[in-house]
Amino acid sequence: MTTIRNNTYLLTLLLVTIMLQGCFVDDDHFIENTPRDNFEALWNIVDDHYCFFDYKHIDWDSVYNEYAPRVHDNMNSYDFFDLCSSMLATLEDGHVNLSSGFSSSYYWKWFQDYPVNYDERVIHENYLHFDFFQTSGIVYKKLTENIGYVYYESFSSNISDVALDYILSRLSLCDGLIIDVRNNGGGSLSNVETLVARFITQRTLAGYISHKTGSGHNDFSEPYPYYYNPAQGHILYGKPIVVLTNRHTYSAANNFVQVMRMLPQVTIIGDRTGGGGGLPFTYNLPNGWNIRLSASPILDAEGNDTEWGIEPDIDIDMAPDASLTGKDAILDNAIDYLTNNFHNSTNNYEIRQN
Amino acid sequence: MVLLGIPCSHAQSSSDTPISPLYMSGEVEIGRGDLIDTYLSPWSYGGWNIGINVELMKALNGCNGSWLWQQRLGGNYGRSRMNISGAGLVASGGANYSFAIMHHSPTPICGLHLYYGGNIGISADAIYNYHGGNNPATVRVDCSLALTGMIVYNVSWGRQLFTIRYQPTLPVIGVFSQPEYAQSYYEVWLGNYNNFIHCGTWGNRFDMDNRLSIDIHFSNWALRLGYHNRISTTYTHNNRYQIVTNNFTIGFAGDIISIGRGDNRPVIRALYNMP
Incomplete structure (x- = not known):
């Protein structure tokens, strides 16, 4: 029988084990949940991760010098939130949001300062006559001019391949297709790929994606080319297409336009898109608020940044009194464009199987 | 007959091929987890952590008990909040498996045994930050070669037998996955694996x-x-990732041994080599 006389060994082991608890390097213990520290945290997170400082010629240090003196630890949360929101607005980026328990800040000027160029009521009443199909977040109908019309409100609505087959099948005999992404504020890039994959017949360079590799304002990875493939085993649509845009075509919708405009059968009509060419990341502030910011630039197939939006091929605005006249000048222009240029074009849609 | 138990003295007398029972333990654990993953958030988080572990061990017959293998399978889950303010919410979890071969080395101290050897392990750990966005989670998959060892002290106090064991495992080299500073998993999904797989x-x-x-x-x-x-x-690439868990465990352990009637072969046990 062995007695516990070698306790020294065991005690040493126990102490070593307990010491290992200290291996967690808690280097934020000096941060306090005060307006001052939260401001510093916010400014530093943006400084480290925001990807368009140089592209937009923003002097973030000057922004700090302007706003930091206005922060004091006696501020209430609402005033502090407003101050931070005001600071973030200097980035002029719709992807930059500060979210708290009581409010979220947004930068809206990328579309607020421009014509609306979209009126759902005008379209539903005067073009669709309140009679249309709707699936996967997509409204569609064959217009009286034998033009197919598809309205996709948000890339956050998942598009199923089955739904797309039905839509394109129904519109396959039309002379052309109008894809309306006005007021589409974006969503999932995978939906962009799902949709674009119906309009290409070969592996297509969609663009480039880059990301920050460090905290420096110019620390970026080499742009990585990414490609879309045709939707194998599903209906592909090869007839002329017009994509309708306005200033509220943003983020993933902007990405959709930037890919579609490279295709030879596609024409962009409407207003310049709102942009939003950066993939946003989100970070916590010490007080639990969240800051979302553009962290990863997505470039078009020519390597250009589209953060400030994409010019249409045909730039046209709706009349200010469109809701009274019931006329959507952008949609009218698209119908005319397809009718006059491609009427009685041959059937180019096809069904491909794996 | 199947027994879970400590060795019996009568099992040491035969010269036939020894019996090597399978040692098995199962345990649950609960405690605290601390983590930081600057890919998701610059701040540290702390909270509760729970886990479950299964362990198998067996002495190798051909080596007269001087070598043994050990397999471990475990999983854990935890939820944490920001250490600074108690705000935010992060969930973490993972699973791991390891296989070790260890050499058994008795010591001059009665009841004290040393084991040392190598270990190959694979683990997958994920952290999910409820702030959402395009960087809501990280997944770290790791495969590594490690040094491992055990100090086992079999001791009795009165008629009560105890086995005290300490086992550290220290990975030395391997591979693991980790995105770059602000590389989205979407970009990785698109095919950009540059700097995503690291030699650890x-x-x-x-x-x-x-x-x-x-x-x-x-x-x-x-x-x-x-x-x-x-x-x-x-x-890696200006990202810091760290998870530390400190859990108390409770479970059961024993040898699974099959001895026929009149079978007097010696028994070589992986762990319970009582004095």
């Missing part, structure tokens, strides 16, 4: 697993009480 050395990764346990023997099984510390750390 002590220069960019330090992991360690420490287990301290006391097995309190009863008739055919042992009650396991213990402490489990796990450290996972990586430093």
Whole structure:
């Protein structure tokens, strides 16, 4: 029988084990949940991760010098939130949001300062006559001019391949297709790929994606080319297409336009898109608020940044009194464009199987 | 006949091929987890952590008990909040498997045994930050070769038998996945694996697993009480990732042995080599 006389060994082991608890390097213990520290945290997170400082010629240090003196630890949360929101607005980026328990800040000027160029009521009443199909977040109908019309409100609505087959099948005999992404504020890039994959017949360079590799304002990875493939085993649509845009075509919708405009059968009509060419990341502030910011630039197939939006091929605005006249000048222009240029074009849609 | 238990003295008398029972333990653990992953958030988080572990061990017959293998399978889950303010919410979880070969080396101290050897392990750990966005989670998959060892002290106090064990495991080299500073998983999904897979050395990764346990023997099984510390750390491309858990464990342990009637072969046990 062995007695516990070698306790020294065991005690040493126990102490070593307990010491290992200290291996967690808690280097934020000096941060306090005060307006001052939260401001510093916010400014530093943006400084480290925001990807368009140089592209937009923003002097973030000057922004700090302007706003930091206005922060004091006696501020209430609402005033502090407003101050931070005001600071973030200097980035002029719709992807930059500060979210708290009581409010979220947004930068809206990328579309607020421009014509609306979209009126759902005008379209539903005067073009669709309140009679249309709707699936996967997509409204569609064959217009009286034998033009197919598809309205996709948000890339956050998942598009199923089955739904797309039905839509394109129904519109396959039309002379052309109008894809309306006005007021589409974006969503999932995978939906962009799902949709674009119906309009290409070969592996297509969609663009480039880059990301920050460090905290420096110019620390970026080499742009990585990414490609879309045709939707194998599903209906592909090869007839002329017009994509309708306005200033509220943003983020993933902007990405959709930037890919579609490279295709030879596609024409962009409407207003310049709102942009939003950066993939946003989100970070916590010490007080639990969240800051979302553009962290990863997505470039078009020519390597250009589209953060400030994409010019249409045909730039046209709706009349200010469109809701009274019931006329959507952008949609009218698209119908005319397809009718006059491609009427009685041959059937180019096809069904491909794996 | 199947028994879960400590060795019996009559089993040492035969010269036939020895019996090598399978040692098995199962335990649950609960404690605290601390983590930081600057890919998701610059701040550290702390909260509760729970886990489950299964362990198998067996002495190798052909080596007269001087070598043994050990397999471990475990999983854990935890939820944490920001240490600064208690705000935010992060969930973390993972699973791991390891296979070790160890050499058994008795010591001059009665009841004290040393084991040392190598270990190959694979683990997958995920952290999910409820802030959402395009960087809501990280997944770290790791495969590594490690040094491992055990100090086992079999001791009795009165008629009560105890087995005290400490086992550290220290990965030395391996591979693990970790995105770059602000590389989205979407970009990885698109096919950009550059700088996503890393060769793990002590220069960019330090992991360690420490287990301290006391097995309190009863008739055919042992009650396991213990402490489990796990450290996972990586430093890659200006991203810092670290999870530390400190859990108390409770479970059972014992040898699964099959002895026929009149079978007097010797029994070589992986762990319970009582004095």
